[in-house]
Amino acid sequence: MDAEALRQAVEHAGLAAAGIGFLAGLAFSFNPVALASIPVSLAYVTRGRDKSQALLFGVMFILGMILTHVVLGLIAGLGGKWAAEVTGRGWGLFLGRLLIALGLMRAGWLRITLP
Numbered sequence: 001m002d003a004e005a006l007r008q009a010v011e012h013a014g015l016a017a018a019g020i021g022f023l024a025g026l027a028f029s030f031n032p033v034a035l036a037s038i039p040v041s042l043a044y045v046t047r048g049r050d051k052s053q054a055l056l057f058g059v060m061f062i063l064g065m066i067l068t069h070v071v072l073g074l075i076a077g078l079g080g081k082w083a084a085e086v087t088g089r090g091w092g093l094f095l096g097r098l099l100i101a102l103g104l105m106r107a108g109w110l111r112i113t114l115p
Helices: 003-012 015-029 032-046 051-107
Strands: none
Touching: 015 051, 032 051
């Protein structure tokens, strides 16, 4: 899939955009803390139940996590779109440079002494 097709899919906000957003959110939601907490939470939800009920509760738990990620991602995306429309391109250019400078300061490659 080329960049132009991806842009058009997202602009039209159809089923393809929802699928792409879902897969991107799923890929970026994996981090060590989240991955380590899933088995613990799943064990708590399914403990002391027979096999079919544990499977049902496990599937409901995972679907609830996925739905939560989708809703929060949708809220974040709409909030970002709104902020971009309100502030315009000029603010983004300023904020981008500021974040790059802060990243360089964090890595120790840039030192700015404050008065």
